[in-house]
Structure formats: C-alpha cells, structure tokens
Amino acid sequence: MKQLSTKVTSNAHGQDSSYFLGWEEYEKNPYDETKNPNGIIQMGLAENQLCFDLIETWLAKNPDAAGLKKDGQSIFKELALFQDYHGLPEFKKALAEFMEEIRGNRVTFDPTKIVLAAGSTSANETLMFCLAEPGDAFLLPTPYYPGFDRDLKWRTGAEIVPIHCSSSNGFQITESALQQAYQQAQKLDLKVKGVLVTNPSNPLGTMLTKRELNLLVDFITSKNIHLISDEIYSGTVFGFEQFVSVMDVLKDKKLENSEVSKRVHVVYSLSKDLGLPGFRVGAIYSNDEMVVSAATKMSSFGLVSSQTQYLLSALLSDKKFTGTYLNENQKRLKIRQKQLVSGLEAAGVTCLKSNAGLFCWVDMRHLLDTNTFEAELELWKKIVYEVKLNISPGSSCHCTEPGWFRVCFANMSEETLDLAMKRLKEYVESTDSSRMISKSSHERIRSLRKRTVSNWVFRVSWTDRVPDER
C-alpha cells in the first residue's frame, strides 16, 4: 500500500530541473542597484509596486486601522475572536463598493454574494470544487497563467482543455476556437462544466472585448455551462477604454436576474490592484445562492485573517483614498508600461498592444533560431544567463506559438527598467550582427509532442516554485 496520496506522489514525477534555471539563477544572483548591479533583474513577477507610497501615507494618517483600534479604543479582543466565515460585514461592504468603483459604478455588487477567500488562488480552487466533479473540464483560452494548472486541477481532479488563441488576431477568443475546444473535450470524454477567463488577461495584458464577452455569454447559455471571470487585474486597466466586466455584459443584455446570471461567477483579489499579495485577500462573487452557500463553508479552509480584514475595511471605506488610488495607479501603470514598450521598440522588439495588467506580452519570434519551442527555450536561457533578465517564456503559459514572452514592468524602479531595456538592446544588437533570420509563418512547425512535453514539464516545474507569481 502506498504511503502517501497520489496527489503527492504524482506531482513529484518528471521534474526537469533545467526549467528552474530562471528562478534559481535570479535567487543566486539578484540584481541590486548598489550591492549587485550586474545581477539578474526580476521581470517574471507580476507584482504592483508602484503605489505603496499612497498606502503608506494612508497608514501613517490612520494608525488605528493597523493598531487594531476603532475610534481610539482597542478592538483587539473582538478581532482576535472573529472567525465567522461570512466575513467582516464592513469589509465585504467596502470590497463590494471598491469593485463597483473599478467598474465605473455601472454595476452593483451585493456584499452578501461575496465569499472571502485566502487569495484568488483559494477562490479559484474553491469554485472548481463547487462547480466540477473530478474528471470534469473547464475550457481556458491560451495563453494562460501557469498557476492555473495547479490551482484548478491539482486537488480538485478537474481538467483544463485549452481554447487555442493565436497572434493572427491578437490572441482574441473566436467562436471557432471555443467550439473546437468544446469538441476536443468531448473527444477526450470530458464533461465540460464551464469556461474560465482572466479579464484583463494574464499574460496578455489586454482586456476582453465586448465581442468576446458576448460570445462567451452566448456560448455558456447555449451549452448550459458556467463562466468564471477572474478579474484580479480589473484595477490595472490604464488604457482609454474602460474595463468591461462580464457583469457589464449581463447588465447590457438584461440578463441580471436570469438563469444565466446564476452561472456567471467573478473572482477578485487585492494582490494586483493594491499590491498586497502577502495579505491573502481574495473573493468569489456569485449570483447562485447555492454556490455562495457552499463556497462560504469551504472558505473555512482559507479564511482571511480578521486583522487584515479590519485594516482593509478601514482602507477601502475611505472613498477619498480609493478614488485617488485608482486614478493614480492607472496613471503610473500607464507611464511605466509606455516606458517598457518604447524600451523594447528601441531594441527592435514589439509587443501585443495592451491596456492593462502589470506586464507586456512581448514578441521575440524574430530572435528565435527556429520556429520551435526548443528555440524559445534556448532564447530564454540566453536572456536569463547572458542578458540577465528573468522573463517568462510563452510555453510556460501554454501559448501555442513559440517566441512570445511575458515581461513585467511594475515590480521595479524606473531606473531598473531602463537598465533592463539597455541590456536587452545590447543583446539584440550583438546577435543581429551575427545572425540573419528570415521568418515565414509557413515555417511554424506544429510539433504536438514537443509542445506537450514543454507544457507538461513547465507545468510541473512551475508548480514547484513560489505560488503566486502571476
């Protein structure tokens, strides 16, 4: 008889240590402006470090919130004892209002339909437990956040079937891709329980268009399945267009109280918008009473610390703060993204036009030796070892085309970003002169075996790293 569970023993299989390179190299040799100026710059971590000053200022002006006091009186005891899985009402109310603010107050969120979770990692897994049986499948557009392989599948036994998106249309979801994914699932004898999208997208940094959202709502209506919209990056939208949530679409289509609306669930978190991944604050929003009820009980396995709920209820209840913060956050992200985009341009590298997120989806296909994932990995290693930048290769995100990389821009200073771009430019210029490549789209080799191996190894290797580097 086995000593440990299958979940434990299977995970250890097939770890290919070469894929740990990026992270390990970074940890061995982390860049520091003064102490280690030639070290590796971390560009693989989707953190938002641009607005801490705003939060720290607020904390300094409002010491009660962290000091476990209310109007100068200690509420330590009350908070220490508060473990109600319905959550701190003031916090859920403030969170609901914050979510509304992010969506321009066009839609409303009912605090009683919010279920708090320890980060969206927990929220997503909990939703899987509520919506899918072991062996059921969810369809996800590629490329997607590598962590989903663990979060959605590991302990739940659920499967992911990719909706293949391609650069030919900016990686947008098409009807035919959706249908193909659905049919593929059926071929694999998997019951499809729903579609999960990240909007704005990680790793693309783009918002789903109204067309795509309508397509998705129509699709789940016709198939009688669920739609989960992970809107963790909703507050990182900096383009001219406003963020369109799936909730907006339900409202526009007058589906708010319909049966379909019960099958649309939103996941949120404060890890990206507020830059607080350490505080473990996530949420599920659902119009289905039973989902809210079951998810609430399941949240017992990952409640948010009452100390943290209290602090954030005070922070988010301050509307002056939230208004200023969202504005400023947008502004700074936009500037920083522009800096990255122009820096890349100077190096002859383009990226997918984006208007959200903490990263860009960078096109380095022209730097590949061959249009293969092996070449992508070779390029990646060079960028880690020689250019000394840790960026995320597209294959780790299940991208079907080699040569795309996710590069983060909000987790470092302006100067560091400048330096990173300089290094990249130098590298590109030095390799340009030694290689002549002509790229043709016909040369795109579809090696299923290679892709499967890459993805599988990546999935396994990425699950071994620090969890929430989205």
Add this chain to the structure above:
Amino acid sequence: MDLLSRKATCNSHGQDSSYFLGWEEYEKNPYDAIKNPHGIIQMGLAENQLCFDLLESWLAHNPDAASFKRDGQSIFRELALFQDYHGLSSFKNALADFMSENRGNRVSFDPNNLVLTAGATSANETLMFCLADPGDAFLLPTPYYPGFDRDLKWRTEVEIVPIQCSSTNGFRITKLALEEAYEQAKKLNLNVKGVLITNPSNPLGTTTTETELNILFEFISKHKNMHLVSDEIYSGTAFSSSEFISVKEILKNNQLENTDVFNRVHIVYSLSKDLGLPGFRVGAIYSNDKDVISAATKMSSFGLVSSQTQYLLSALLSDKKFTKNYLRENQKRLKNRQRKLVSGLDAIGIGCLKSNAGLFCWIDMRHLLNSNTFEAEMDLWKKIVYEVKLNISPGSSCHCEEPGWFRVCFANMSEETLKLALKRLKRFVSDEISMRNCQHSESQRLKSSRKKTMTTVSNWVFRLSFHDREAEER
C-alpha cells in the same frame, strides 16, 4: 447535467432545522450582563478568552509589531509583497520555539519541518490530501470534534471510521477498540491510511496517556504505511505541561528517529486555542517526512497566513519573557476556571470526566435522561437551551456512543457569567429531580440496535446542522 458539484449540493440535503435550535436560539437571544440578563449563555464555543489582557498589554508595549514597523522603520512594503509559501522564517522559528516551550522544552521542533496554514482546519484537510486518496479511511476515537466530518472528509473524500471509546474506562483508547475499528474499516472495504487523535482531547478535555500513545505507536508500527496524526491544538491548555505527552516525546523517548515510523507521525498545531486568536487563522503542520512537507507547503498556497499576521505573531512569540509568562498564567487561569465549573456542577450532583486540559468539561447528565437514548438526550438538550437558557453541545454531535454526555465550555465567559450559568442549571436540576422520581439503574441501560440506527440519524443530522453553523466552534 448537474450544474453544481456533488460537494456543493450534498451539503444542503436533509437539513433538519430542529438541530439549529441551540445556535439560533443563542443568536436570537444572547446573554448580556446588562442588556439581556435573561438571555442564553453561550457554553458551546471553545474559545479561550482568559488571557487577552496579557496580549493587549504586550501590544501596547510593542506598537511596532502591529504597525508594520521594525525598529521604528516601516517594513510595510516588504510584508505586503511577502507571499512565500515557505512562510516568514522569523515566525516559523518563533513558532517552533513556542511549541517546544509548550512541551516543557522536553523536545525541539525544526522550523524547516513546519508548514504554515490558515488555521488547523486547513492543516488537517491538507494532511488528508497528502496522506490519503479518495475512499481511504482514517480511524478516529469517539467522541470527536464535529468539525472533523467536514474538515477531513468533505473535499478530500476520505472516510472516518470511529474507534469507539466508552465511559467505562474514561473514554480511553484501548487496543481492542482500535483493532475493532480497523476490522470494521476492512469490512467496509476501506483502505485505512492512519489514525487521527486530538491530544489533549476535544471534547473530553483530557490528555492522552502514555499507555494510549504506546498502543497507537504499536499499531502504526505493526501496519506499515499507516500514519498517526496528532492534532495538538490544545497543547497549551494542559493545566500542567508535565501532564501533556506529545507524540514528539514518544518518538524521542522510544528512540524512533531512524525507524520508518518517524516519518509517519505528524502533528497539527494552531494558535486559536492557546493564544485565543481564532480570527487570525494561524495553523501549522509538523512532519519529519520531506515529501509531506514539500507537498503540504505547495498546498498551503490555498490557505496562506496573512503576512501582516505572521509578522505580528513572530514579534509576540519571539519575546521569550512574554511567552514564558503567558503559558504559565494561561495554565493557571484555565485550571482555576475549570475548577469553578467542576465544583459548581458537583454541587448540583452533576459529575464530569476528570480532565486536566482544554477549554471545556465533558459532563455526565445521564441521570437526567428520561431514557437511555439519544432522543432523550435531544429532549434534555432542548430543555437546557430553551428553559435553562444555556447553549451546550450534546454528545451525539461528537459521535459519542453513549447518550447523556455534554460538552460545556468554561473559558469563553466571565466568572460571573459562569456563576450565573451554574445557578440556572442548579435550579433546573432540582426542579427536574423533584418532578421525576427517577431511579437510575445500571442494568436498565438498553442496548438496542434500533436505537443505534437512530444514533446514526442523529449524528448525520447533527453533522449537517453543525456544518451550517460557524466554522470553528471546536
């Protein structure tokens, strides 16, 4: 096609609302010394409210810890970004030391073998995911914490098979009961992956004896690949730390370090009971098995402890002057408070299991039952909730095999409130006794299988009803 999973929908089936009475009644009519002196007194919540003054005093003297400062400098940013599932090392170090202190420093804990989780609720579930596959079983001595039915079984699909303990020997685990449970599991075609105990016990309030621990170790030595999980969440509530024997000590004293048993014994801990901080969601798994640690660490992604909280508690627990004083004072106050409950009950003619730990007593009200049945237990319980206005936990909710036992908490209220609760109970008991000329005879205890069936119904309904309530009322 079913829209929701079975896990989501089965929980709502068959809810019998009559069992919500206790909680609902309390919430409708909660006792308050001034505002509602005739309300229901909550005695079903295993909270430790006796030492908040010590914590608050420490906080007042150490404001940096809660304000994201270290030596006067802000470390807010660092904490806001810290999401490493290996946990804050200063916190794990302090927690490991605290756990040793709890055991009189007779054993030491390696922080590298600790996995932090959002409460023991998360720790226990995670251990199940690591040690068992769906359909496997763990053996648990009865009576046990009702929450285990959800925590160990719900999403993991692991089964619980009870090790039946009886009042004839103080509910101690016997070799026979253990073997019988194992056989029962085999009959049900279940693969037994291990035994899980709570030491000190909830709801008994007793520390597991050396004899019992030896029986358990013998059992897992005999059955290869069998695990022993010891939930030591109440370790700091033992009135005297010399009376508490952790499985860690057995491993040391029996020199099991280089045997394969070493890797099959795991400890669960939490700060919810000893420190009275259930809201902060701090739990831990301790294991010598590298693979368990590695997998549990990754799984902790689903329930990490807030870095804000890790930092506050690392400062608190690193203060050895504080921890030493706290542990001693906590023990003293718990012992005093338990004494008050025990003597108060004694004066009413109600006995309880002799206990030396925990935040509750396991009280014997068999003599107040109309009949030796769980129906009678339910009737008595309703009377106590509605008439006596005390919310206590009936033994059937803890899967106790014998009707008439109740868990009564003593550490979640003031001394005055406890006095009042005892006064009310006294009045009730004297009324009951004068009303019924009840001769309680040992030989009249009926063992009817029909009643056993009803036990199953009771437990099942209780399990469901308790699921619907607040999560962690251990």
